[in-house]
Amino acid sequence: MLKELAKFKGFSAKNLPKEEPFAPGHRACQGCGEVLALRLALKALGMNVIAVSATGCMEIISSPFPYTSWRVPWIHIAFENAAAVASGVEAALKVLKRKGRFPKNRRVDVVVFAGDGGTGDIGLQALSGALERGHDFVYICLDNEAYMNTGVQRSGCTPYGAMTTTSPPGKKSFGQMTWKKNVPAIAAAHGIPYVATATPAFFLDLMNKVKKAALVNGPAYVHVYAPCPTGWGSKGEDSIRLAKLAVETRIFPLYEVIEGKYYITRKITKPKPVEEYLKLQRRFRHLTEEHIREIQQRVDAEYERLLRLAECL
Amino acid sequence: MGKRIAKEVSIAVAEAVKQCKVDVIAAYPITPQTHIVEHLSELVANGELDAEYITVESEHSAISACLGSVATGARTFTSTSSQGLALMHEILFIAPALRLPVVMVVANRALSAPISIWNDHGDIMAQRDVGWIQTFAENGQEAVDLVYHAFRVAEDRRVMFPVIVNLDGFNLSHMIEPIELPDQEQVDQYLPPFKPKYKLDPRKPISMGPVGIPEIYTEAKKAQDEAFKNAYKVIVKAWDEFEKIFGRRYRPIETYRMDDAEVALLIMGSLAETAMTAVDKMREAGKKVGLVRIRLWRPFPLRDFVRAVKGVKMLAVIDRALSPGATGGPVAVEVRSALYQVPGRPRIANFIAGLGGRDVTVEDFEEMADKAYFYMKKKPKEPYEMIGVKE
Numbered sequence: 001m002l003k004e005l006a007k008f009k010g011f012s013a014k015n016l017p018k019e020e021p022f023a024p025g026h027r028a029c030q031g032c033g034e035v036l037a038l039r040l041a042l043k044a045l046g047m048n049v050i051a052v053s054a055t056g057c058m059e060i061i062s063s064p065f066p067y068t069s070w071r072v073p074w075i076h077i078a079f080e081n082a083a084a085v086a087s088g089v090e091a092a093l094k095v096l097k098r099k100g101r102f103p104k105n106r107r108v109d110v111v112v113f114a115g116d117g118g119t120g121d122i123g124l125q126a127l128s129g130a131l132e133r134g135h136d137f138v139y140i141c142l143d144n145e146a147y148m149n150t151g152v153q154r155s156g157c158t159p160y161g162a163m164t165t166t167s168p169p170g171k172k173s174f175g176q177m178t179w180k181k182n183v184p185a186i187a188a189a190h191g192i193p194y195v196a197t198a199t200p201a202f203f204l205d206l207m208n209k210v211k212k213a214a215l216v217n218g219p220a221y222v223h224v225y226a227p228c229p230t231g232w233g234s235k236g237e238d239s240i241r242l243a244k245l246a247v248e249t250r251i252f253p254l255y256e257v258i259e260g261k262y263y264i265t266r267k268i269t270k271p272k273p274v275e276e277y278l279k280l281q282r283r284f285r286h287l288t289e290e291h292i293r294e295i296q297q298r299v300d301a302e303y304e305r306l307l308r309l310a311e312c313l
Numbered sequence: 314m315g316k317r318i319a320k321e322v323s324i325a326v327a328e329a330v331k332q333c334k335v336d337v338i339a340a341y342p343i344t345p346q347t348h349i350v351e352h353l354s355e356l357v358a359n360g361e362l363d364a365e366y367i368t369v370e371s372e373h374s375a376i377s378a379c380l381g382s383v384a385t386g387a388r389t390f391t392s393t394s395s396q397g398l399a400l401m402h403e404i405l406f407i408a409p410a411l412r413l414p415v416v417m418v419v420a421n422r423a424l425s426a427p428i429s430i431w432n433d434h435g436d437i438m439a440q441r442d443v444g445w446i447q448t449f450a451e452n453g454q455e456a457v458d459l460v461y462h463a464f465r466v467a468e469d470r471r472v473m474f475p476v477i478v479n480l481d482g483f484n485l486s487h488m489i490e491p492i493e494l495p496d497q498e499q500v501d502q503y504l505p506p507f508k509p510k511y512k513l514d515p516r517k518p519i520s521m522g523p524v525g526i527p528e529i530y531t532e533a534k535k536a537q538d539e540a541f542k543n544a545y546k547v548i549v550k551a552w553d554e555f556e557k558i559f560g561r562r563y564r565p566i567e568t569y570r571m572d573d574a575e576v577a578l579l580i581m582g583s584l585a586e587t588a589m590t591a592v593d594k595m596r597e598a599g600k601k602v603g604l605v606r607i608r609l610w611r612p613f614p615l616r617d618f619v620r621a622v623k624g625v626k627m628l629a630v631i632d633r634a635l636s637p638g639a640t641g642g643p644v645a646v647e648v649r650s651a652l653y654q655v656p657g658r659p660r661i662a663n664f665i666a667g668l669g670g671r672d673v674t675v676e677d678f679e680e681m682a683d684k685a686y687f688y689m690k691k692k693p694k695e696p697y698e699m700i701g702v703k704e
């Protein structure tokens with residue numbers, strides 16, 4: 001166990017921080033999983049934060065000038081470069097502290113919020129660079145499995161079979177015809193001290209992981225699964241249910257990679273069939289039984305692979 | 314006052330950046346900018362410069378990291394050329410709009426294709442409208458001096474705009490020239506510490522880079538434009554101050570043998586030295602030829618320019634960049650429009666020269682001046698022509 005994490009006791013329902021660094025009154029859709037995850041993550045981090053957003057839903061809904069939801073310092077520059085912007089913020093803090101122009105002992109966490117597109121597709125290069133260089137920052141990917149801000153186009157994180165506006169099912173297509181890109185594995189491949197997956201359905205787990213990500217020295221990456229009723233064709237009130245089902249079906253396993261070692265943080269011994277999860281969302285409505293079987297097989301195989309990683313390493 | 318020592322211009326520029334006590338450098342190597350960033354890496358590695366050097370994975374990230382850094386209150390520098398500058402393009406617009414005063418040196422180089430590492434102004438002319446203050450250096454001393462000036466102007470609270478200092482790749486960046494680096498005390502006297510009014514600081518949270526709905530976008534742009542135009546005064550004043558401390562005088566527009574000139578060559582950057590030789594030669598032959606050089610390209614110094622070309626009959630505008638199918642090279646288009654409302658304005662002949670490292674010789678300047686004389690009597694057929702093309 002990393003020594004930075006040794007003293008961290010974890011949040012519980014009794015010791016939740018009172019602060020809300022992310023203010024209510026933003027413009028996200030009802031039942032938005034991203035904004036919930038964002039709020040919880042910031043709650044875990046507290047007020048001594050500098051936040052960097054990539055262009056995307058969360059940036060748009062939080063900052064229509066002259067309003068802002070951010071009670072912590074916040075900057076948005078563009079879509080694909082949030083990790084690079086954060087690199088600059090982190091380097092600046094470091095040198096300003098060294099030169100006595102910022103209080104030396106004041107801890108400031110630099111945190112990035114970006115969507116799956118801003119992270120795994122267009123922003124992958126900037127992310128990789130920042131992780132490799134070892135900046136002390138937290139990168140949080142809010143994965144709603146498509147480019148929602150621009151109207152639900154497919155991304156590399158869109159799951160197999162899902163309908164989006166650029167992966168429409170048709171005579172020659174059954175929706176997204178590629179398997180979801182494993183971005184946390186890419187992050188882990190950089191050999192950074194901390195990688196985790198989380199979902200707002202297990203909110204204490206999410207907050208604890210974000211806090212740990214901030215506590216470790218060096219880069220940390222948290223991949224958050226975030227239901228999007230608008231893009232998925234699901235009910236707003238089903239978002240938490242879906243976030244939970246994604247874990248219980250093993251579609252989105254919860255784990256940590258600490259110094260290269262995999263730990264499954266929620267073992268699913270009796271998985272629910274993927275169909276239970278798929279049928280609650282319009283984006284999968286066109287899938288045949290054959291497709292669903294294929295998805296089930298893939299999910300089983302991926303989970304096996306993860307188990308092996310957690311055991312042998 | 315420091316001594317004049319022979320130095321490679323890139324090295325001198327890096328030394329000047331060091332004297333400006335930058336806090337953060339984020340850069341990605343590209344020829345011919347490399348010697349600048351390599352030397353800065355050395356200075357940081359040796360502990361001669363106390364700065365964070367971010368070895369980013371691209372120029373897009375270089376400029377992005379710079380914006381993050383300067384927004385946090387650190388004095389920030391980057392440098393690039395050509396393809397690297399083009400890769401930054403998207404982010405270049407955002408720096409001035411958020412009033413983030415980064416300083417960048419561009420060692421000007423041609424753009425692909427065909428790929429070329431050699432000098433012209435194609436790279437920077439593609440960034441004409443990004444909203445940065447832009448200056449062009451003629452020689453090594455000027456390049457160095459423009460660096461001090463850039464930080465001083467950029468970070469002035471009345472300005473708060475990023476600055477690009479242009480210097481011709483190889484033709485200037487790799488030259489060994491006698492350059493005087495001032496004493497550190499002089500630089501400190503000239504350049505106060507960076508104290509931005511707004512920065513990312515948990516003790517006083519602000520939001521930077523919000524959404525501009527249609528109700529405010531135009532106003533935001535109007536405010537930016539006004540502030541940018543007002544920067545002119547500070548830019549010129551900062552040169553006045555520079556003269557007081559360092560003894561060298563800089564103006565937005567430079568002229569050479571312009572009294573009574575009928576034909577004026579108009580250039581930017583390091584071609585000036587050759588052009589002056591050509592002017593001297595033509596003057597000896599009795600031709601009334603002069604030279605005008607634009608040092609401050611953005612904000613464009615309209616009044617200074619109009620004053621500089623007053624009385625000229627024919628302006629031979631030399632563009633180091635091509636704008637295919639336009640009514641001229643970028644400089645010609647600019648000055649033609651600048652002069653349009655001016656009574657008794659000079660006519661314009663536009664020459665595209667020195668692309669991708671092609672030399673522009675004394676003879677080329679003579680040819681252009683001769684053509685300009687010819688066009689006084691007979692209008693040119695085309696709005697612009699290329700010089701020195703092999704048949």
Ligand SMILES: Cc1ncc(C[n+]2csc(CCOP(=O)(O)OP(=O)(O)O)c2C)c(N)n1
Nearest residue numbers: 055056057079115116117118146147148149
């Ligand atoms: C360079 C560039 N290309 C495209 C866009 C348009 N764009 C803005 S947000 C976005 C998608 C965002 O998707 P994601 O990162 O998954 O975030 P989400 O909105 O889903 O939360 C796109 C394509 C842009 N702003 N910049």
Ligand code: SF4
Nearest residue numbers: 028029032057228230
């Ligand atoms: S489109 Fe989806 S991610 Fe975007 S605000 Fe609405 S629910 Fe949230």
Ligand SMILES: [Mg+2]
Nearest residue numbers: 115116144146
């Ligand atoms: Mg998304």
